[in-house]
Amino acid sequence: MLKSTQGEIDKEAQKGLKSTAIEQAFFLACQQKAETIQAVELIDQELIFSHARLVDKKLFSDNICQLIIEPVSPLYYHAGQFINLKNAQGIVRSYSIASIPSKQQFIELHVYKQANGVMSNWLFKEFTIGDKIDFQGPIGECFYTSENKNNPMILIGTGTGAAPLIGIVRDAIKSGHQGSILFYHGARNFSGLYLHDILSKLDKEHSNFTYRPSISRDEDSISNLTENDSPIKIEFGRCNEIAIKEIQPTSETTLYLCGNPDMVNKTRKKAFLAGIASKNIYIDAFEYKDLRKNDR
Amino acid sequence: MSDSLFERVGGEGAVNAAVDIFYRKVLTDDSISQFFEETDMDDQIAKQKSFLTMAFGGPNEYSGTDMRKAHAPLVEKGLNEAHFGAVAGHLQATLAELGVPEELIGEVMVIAGSTHDDVLGL
CATH class of the missing domain: 3.40.50.80 (Nucleotide-binding domain of ferredoxin-NADP reductase (FNR) module)
Incomplete structure (x- = not known):
């Protein structure tokens, strides 16, 4: 499966795909005519890390907090997809996106503090407003169409x-x-x-x-x-x-x-x-x- | 030239309509559901779709060796003739439910039946 970034996708090449995959312009390369598609990218390329900054953080309860991060460059995403956060120690964990895209470009995440969770405890205690963090994504097909x-x-x-x-x-x-x-x-x-x-x-x-x-x-x-x-x-x-x-x-x-x-x-x-x-x-x-x- | 079996059964639309009905029947049949307990739904549905496409005479890359390999662990768990018959029965009932004419059901069942030895590792 590839993602089209320019050109027209043949109906045949999206047959049987979920509507969320279709919305992301994914298609089956084996069914696609070369003359109608102009540019494609590998879906894995979405997994390259980018940067964001923590702009707000608040507790929902003793062990659940809300993080608001702002990507340095605009991010196209759907609420319900997830991103992988990577901290300075190289620990990577996935968090789902609770916000919808808006002009502010803020992404809202909810973090549950796991009893021995290295990343969640780090996010709770160490990660402070203004700090930068690496992330990859958005990833996933669980969203509204x-x-x-x-x-x-x-x-x-x-x-x-x-x-x-x-x-x-x-x-x-x-x-x-x-x-x-x-x-x-x-x-x-x-x-x-x-x-x-x-x-x-x-x-x-x-x-x-x-x-x-x-x-x-x-x-x-x-x-x-x-x-x-x-x-x-x-x-x-x-x-x-x-x-x-x-x-x-x-x-x-x-x-x-x-x-x-x-x-x-x-x-x-x-x-x-x-x-x-x-x-x-x-x-x-x-x-x-x-x-x-x-x-x- | 007459249309192919796949076209007469209803093509890809028939596969999509059949897959949920067929899979529901299989999952709710206590005599065979134990073979599906550990399976991933997405995976199963994709496999059922390619099986149905093949059984409907559609374009496929069916390989007896793959079928044999995939079912070998189940044969070890006791997959036998009776289970094969039960699944075949559900396929037949699914097609009847979708209003596929009897003679076409017969043709589909012949193709489905051709997997018998590979599924049961005979």
Whole structure:
């Protein structure tokens, strides 16, 4: 597969590709006539490192923070894609993009502080406003495309899996999405529902957007909540299981799934069996591994 | 000259329509689902598409050796005649569900059946 940067892509060369791949101008080189395409690039070239600067940093909760970085040169991306950050020690980790492209060129990332996470602890403690960081990307096919504008959308995410999902929701709303948008966010306890206020507000403001929060472990963390703390009811249980029980997908429904790989893979199969078309399922499975073992 | 089997079945559109129905049937059949538990969905769907294209008489790069290699670990886990029959049954039911005429289903089943020895490592 190559990416076209100039010229016209033959229909034949994009047959069977996901709509997100088509939107990125990816095509199958073996099916493309040479005379209509003028310039191409290898998709791997997107993985070359570029630089960004930290412009803002705030805590969502004790162990989740928001980073706002500004790339030195304008970046074309879709909310929901991810970038790889590389710190001065050469440690590389992937983080999903929660923001939508705007004039400011800011990229919003959500970082969960892993117990022994070298990179996340570094980002929490050492990485300060004004610092530079290397990144590669954007990468990934888990994003919104407006060709699905009228279709129902379901998003299921655990923990900071909500980062790409809120990006996708922001993109959908900005694009004037007409179909329903159903967002299931799950965490272990109430503080893990770190977008509760933002998502509750979206729920209130947009009639086609519904926020369904749940927590799976610390039930005490929600037992004392008043109507004021949370006008939206928080369920107790695993968000993917709650979602699978509730959803009534049609063949047009698009599903976005983000979080740990086990949850993502299980839920993906269940959702497929519940009737969601395989081509309409977009996933972003977070793998907690050292990317240095892979391509650099 | 009459149209090829692939064209008469409905070409690539038929493959795309069939793949989800077929894969759902296979995944929900308890007698065979154990062979698919560990598989990656994207991977499986891509493979099912190329299998269906081949079975529909479409352009393919089918190789008996690849089929044999891919199924060898499953044969070790006990893949047998009954499982092959079950998958074939799901293919037939999928085509019937899509309204493919019976005589065309017969032709597809003959091609699918030709993979028998390679799938079961015979």
